[in-house]
Amino acid sequence: MATINQNYLKLPGSYLFSEIARRVSAYAQANPDKKLIKLGIGDVTRPLAPAVTQAMHKAVDEMATGEGFHGYGPEQGYEFLRQAIAQHDYAARGVDIAPDEIFVSDGAKSDCGNIGDIFGVDNVVAVCDPVYPVYVDTNAMAGRAGDYDGESQHWSKLVYMPCTAENGFSPAIPQEKVDLIYLCFPNNPTGAVASREQLERWVAYANANDAVILYDSAYEAFITQPDIPHTIFEIPGAKTCAIEFRSFSKTAGFTGTRCAYTVVPKELVRGGASLNSLWNRRQCTKFNGVPYVVQRGAEAVYSPEGQAQVKETIAYYQRNAQVIREGLTRAGLTVSGGVNAAYIWVKTPEGMGSWEFFDLLLEQANVVTTPGAGFGPSGEGYIRVTAFGDQQATQEAVARIVSVLG
Amino acid sequence: MATINQNYLKLPGSYLFSEIARRVSAYAQANPDKKLIKLGIGDVTRPLAPAVTQAMHKAVDEMATGEGFHGYGPEQGYEFLRQAIAQHDYAARGVDIAPDEIFVSDGAKSDCGNIGDIFGVDNVVAVCDPVYPVYVDTNAMAGRAGDYDGESQHWSKLVYMPCTAENGFSPAIPQEKVDLIYLCFPNNPTGAVASREQLERWVAYANANDAVILYDSAYEAFITQPDIPHTIFEIPGAKTCAIEFRSFSKTAGFTGTRCAYTVVPKELVRGGASLNSLWNRRQCTKFNGVPYVVQRGAEAVYSPEGQAQVKETIAYYQRNAQVIREGLTRAGLTVSGGVNAAYIWVKTPEGMGSWEFFDLLLEQANVVTTPGAGFGPSGEGYIRVTAFGDQQATQEAVARIVSVLG
Numbered sequence: 073m074a075t076i077n078q079n080y081l082k083l084p085g086s087y088l089f090s091e092i093a094r095r096v097s098a099y100a101q102a103n104p105d106k107k108l109i110k111l112g113i114g115d116v117t118r119p120l121a122p123a124v125t126q127a128m129h130k131a132v133d134e135m136a137t138g139e140g141f142h143g144y145g146p147e148q149g150y151e152f153l154r155q156a157i158a159q160h161d162y163a164a165r166g167v168d169i170a171p172d173e174i175f176v177s178d179g180a181k182s183d184c185g186n187i188g189d190i191f192g193v194d195n196v197v198a199v200c201d202p203v204y205p206v207y208v209d210t211n212a213m214a215g216r217a218g219d220y221d222g223e224s225q226h227w228s229k230l231v232y233m234p235c236t237a238e239n240g241f242s243p244a245i246p247q248e249k250v251d252l253i254y255l256c257f258p259n260n261p262t263g264a265v266a267s268r269e270q271l272e273r274w275v276a277y278a279n280a281n282d283a284v285i286l287y288d289s290a291y292e293a294f295i296t297q298p299d300i301p302h303t304i305f306e307i308p309g310a311k312t313c314a315i316e317f318r319s320f321s322k323t324a325g326f327t328g329t330r331c332a333y334t335v336v337p338k339e340l341v342r343g344g345a346s347l348n349s350l351w352n353r354r355q356c357t358k359f360n361g362v363p364y365v366v367q368r369g370a371e372a373v374y375s376p377e378g379q380a381q382v383k384e385t386i387a388y389y390q391r392n393a394q395v396i397r398e399g400l401t402r403a404g405l406t407v408s409g410g411v412n413a414a415y416i417w418v419k420t421p422e423g424m425g426s427w428e429f430f431d432l433l434l435e436q437a438n439v440v441t442t443p444g445a446g447f448g449p450s451g452e453g454y455i456r457v458t459a460f461g462d463q464q465a466t467q468e469a470v471a472r473i474v475s476v477l478g
Numbered sequence: 479m480a481t482i483n484q485n486y487l488k489l490p491g492s493y494l495f496s497e498i499a500r501r502v503s504a505y506a507q508a509n510p511d512k513k514l515i516k517l518g519i520g521d522v523t524r525p526l527a528p529a530v531t532q533a534m535h536k537a538v539d540e541m542a543t544g545e546g547f548h549g550y551g552p553e554q555g556y557e558f559l560r561q562a563i564a565q566h567d568y569a570a571r572g573v574d575i576a577p578d579e580i581f582v583s584d585g586a587k588s589d590c591g592n593i594g595d596i597f598g599v600d601n602v603v604a605v606c607d608p609v610y611p612v613y614v615d616t617n618a619m620a621g622r623a624g625d626y627d628g629e630s631q632h633w634s635k636l637v638y639m640p641c642t643a644e645n646g647f648s649p650a651i652p653q654e655k656v657d658l659i660y661l662c663f664p665n666n667p668t669g670a671v672a673s674r675e676q677l678e679r680w681v682a683y684a685n686a687n688d689a690v691i692l693y694d695s696a697y698e699a700f701i702t703q704p705d706i707p708h709t710i711f712e713i714p715g716a717k718t719c720a721i722e723f724r725s726f727s728k729t730a731g732f733t734g735t736r737c738a739y740t741v742v743p744k745e746l747v748r749g750g751a752s753l754n755s756l757w758n759r760r761q762c763t764k765f766n767g768v769p770y771v772v773q774r775g776a777e778a779v780y781s782p783e784g785q786a787q788v789k790e791t792i793a794y795y796q797r798n799a800q801v802i803r804e805g806l807t808r809a810g811l812t813v814s815g816g817v818n819a820a821y822i823w824v825k826t827p828e829g830m831g832s833w834e835f836f837d838l839l840l841e842q843a844n845v846v847t848t849p850g851a852g853f854g855p856s857g858e859g860y861i862r863v864t865a866f867g868d869q870q871a872t873q874e875a876v877a878r879i880v881s882v883l884g
Contacts, residue, residue, distance in 0.1 A: 073687065073688035073689070073748070074597060074598075074601055074657040074658055074688060074689055074690040074748045074749075075597065075598030075601055075657070075748065075749055076596060076598055076751050076753070077595060077596050077597055077599075078598065078749075080751070080759060080760075081751060086759075086763075113550075115549040116549055117544075118547070119542050119543050119546075119547045120538075120541045120542055120547070125539070125542040129538055132526075132531050132538065133531070135525060135526045135734070135735065136526055136531040137525050138523075138525055140525075141524070141525045141731075141734075142734040143522055143523065143731075143733040143734045144519075144521045144734060145734055178584050178736075178765075178766070179765070179766040181764070181765070181766045182764055182765055182766065185763055186764060189483060189619065190482060190486060191480060191481065192481030192482055192483055193483075194481055195480055205763075206763060206764070209763045210763060213760070213763070251480040251481070252480055281479065282479035282480060283480055284480040325549075327549040327550045327766075328541070328547075328548035328549045328550060328770045329541065329769050329770070330584075330766065330768070330769045342480045342482050343480075343481055343482045343484075345482050345486070345487060347482070350482060350483070350486050353486060353489065353492075354486075354619070356492065357492075357591055357611075357612060357615045357616060358588055358592060358612070358616060359584075359585070359587070359588055359591075360584070360587045360588065361734075361736070363734065363735050363736045363772055364734045364735070365534065365735065365771065365772075366769055366771075366772075
């Protein structure tokens with residue numbers, strides 16, 4: 073008799089976005105005349121850069137010819153893209169990462185989810201609270217999370233690191249010993265960043281305890297302050313204790329085009345094994361590379377035109393973030409994030425729960441946000457607002473919120 | 479201290495294609511004047527169909543505009559593609575598969591590798607010998623394979639089902655009870671197919687034992703004989719015991735474009751859980767969908783022009799297969815496969831090992847093949863020849879082999 077992975081049965085429903093959709097749909101049906109503005113989901117809205125689409129057209133043309141056709145590519149990504157990444161995302165910041173430490177993939181979500189494959193089930197996993205649910209759910213699937221307690225909304229074996237206003241949404245190093253540490257800066261959902269000193273402490277902890285930091289920097293393109301590290305490998309010693317996840321999704325609008333990469337340094341060794349070799353083996357066995365056309369598109373992000381164009385789009389979203397920050401502050405709300413991030417983390421008015429404030433904004437301002445409680449217990453009392461929307465719609469949404477709360 | 483997945487350390491090196499590359503490269507360096515013809519690796523060579531590249535161009539143009547831009551798509555694939563698949567690959571053959579039983583993905587290799595996520599580690603796994611290595615290696619990574627014995631080239635806990643000339647390269651149902659059964663028809667590497675009666679026996683076994691058949695039909699487009707099932711779901715009862723993997727790689731030349739799909743029927747329940755729901759949860763958590771541009775390309779495969787064009791390409795490869803079959807038979811070799819498949823499975827001359835014959839063909843005919851022993855012990859005494867090459871080169875390769883052996 074075939075048995076299933078029992079850990080799947082322990083997973084609570086993926087409640088957050090379906091519950092949002094349910095409430096939005098119920099409200100829209102009851103109020104067909106209202107024009108809703110959605111600042112909830114973290115998806116981009118601006119078109120691909122012309123440099124990217126030109127490169128993709130060219131690659132499609134190649135695929136239509138016998139000479140230009142590309143069949144199976146390297147599972148790890150084409151050398152042209154790995155070279156461009158090593159040069160522009162690392163060497164340009166003074167960080168020495170070799171192309172064969174870079175694994176091109178179809179998404180940071182896939183890689184964050186699949187990276188658990190190469191680790192033992194016995195590792196103690198630390199996650200932030202609030203947290204991007206993929207880190208938690210994939211460890212639950214693997215049996216590293218223990219059992220889920222609906223009341224505390226915590227898994228029995230995970231170590232939660234609260235990110236609160238008190239610690240500036242940058243978690244303290246846990247008291248207990250942990251083995252795998254998921255960090256995401258700029259953070260989803262809070263929009264907080266980690267300073268060089270904070271990352272140095274994490275790297276020191278990980279090296280001292282033979283832990284591994286799983287560093288998600290999918291939002292690094294939104295960093296504006298010059299002293300904030302864009303990659304954990306800017307921190308000396310990180311190559312012996314960290315894996316980094318990066319993505320073209322938010323940098324270049326690739327959420328529907330699918331290209332990302334993961335950096336596993338060759339110096340990173342645990343249990344006598346090179347994690348670079350283990351991840352290479354995992355990818356060669358369970359993955360067959362990213363479409364040639366997409367890799368050519370990603371390469372074009374690094375061309376001078378591509379760089380200028382994606383920076384313009386990032387600036388567009390950053391202006392939205394500023395509009396949101398300033399408007400909601402004017403409305404009397406306490407906001408954080410949004411300076412080095414496209415997420416603004418907004419404290420609910422005194423005594424109001426996440427979902428209650430979500431409903432108020434939906435019903436009175438006709439603006440859709442994301443209740444912070446959906447990202448974990450420490451997200452209670454917050455909502456997440458995203459800057460990825462249309463400029464005019466964002467301004468309109470903020471004006472409505474100001475008028476409702478003002 | 480972070481621990482690694484110890485099962486990875488048990489994996490023998492992925493020896494086959496690197497060893498082939500090593501021998502080919504050594505020969506080429508020593509004999510720079512010789513023109514090698516490669517009929518080894520199972521990669522296609524013909525360009526994408528014009529209908530496909532037109533659709534991809536159109537989709538790239540959409541992505542360049544605010545109105546046509548597509549961000550995150552459904553993890554399961556766009557409805558337009560799932561509908562087209564349900565209609566053309568199933569309803570057209572009298573098989574009722576709903577779009578929400580179809581999960582579009584980046585590759586059959588990914589899905590065959592990842593499907594193990596939803597199953598318990600305690601399942602007894604049966605694989606064919608010779609076998610596509612991904613089935614074995616991914617189960618070894620998950621801890622289902624036990625330990626590897628270099629001498630027998632077998633894993634201690636896997637059940638091997640020999641595919642030999644005696645059973646027509648269609649394995650017998652194992653004596654011992656097995657839980658997960660990997661079947662691949664048309665087969666890689668032997669090119670054998672399963673008859674309706676044979677598949678009926680597998681389905682009866684699986685239903686009687688609550689086993690699950692993992693059915694890889696990535697090569698179904700090459701079936702020429704009208705009575706051979708293209709999908710396991712042509713067999714009554716298969717929906718309660720089978721998962722099917724399909725791909726655009728060989729059907730439409732998508733090896734470098736990356737699109738495939740997996741069918742998990744809603745009727746398939748094990749341990750009280752719907753495998754469709756489990757796989758949906760897996761994909762939603764660890765995958766973010768296939769690029770919009772690629773899905774539009776895949777959809778175009780089903781247009782009338784797309785169908786005509788991909789059938790022409792398949793016919794091109796089928797003519798190669800016939801040339802290889804007839805030529806090698808003329809050269810006195812015993813061949814099988816190549817009728818409903820692009821792989822031809824060739825018995826080595828009396829008493830000659832796989833690698834020995836590989837070397838002979840490399841050195842005397844300057845033709846690169848794949849030693850059957852690389853796919854498992856029962857592949858010893860065979861080589862695999864692929865029909866995916868250029869027509870002229872294939873004819874030339876066959877002529878050379880005939881002249882060497884003749």
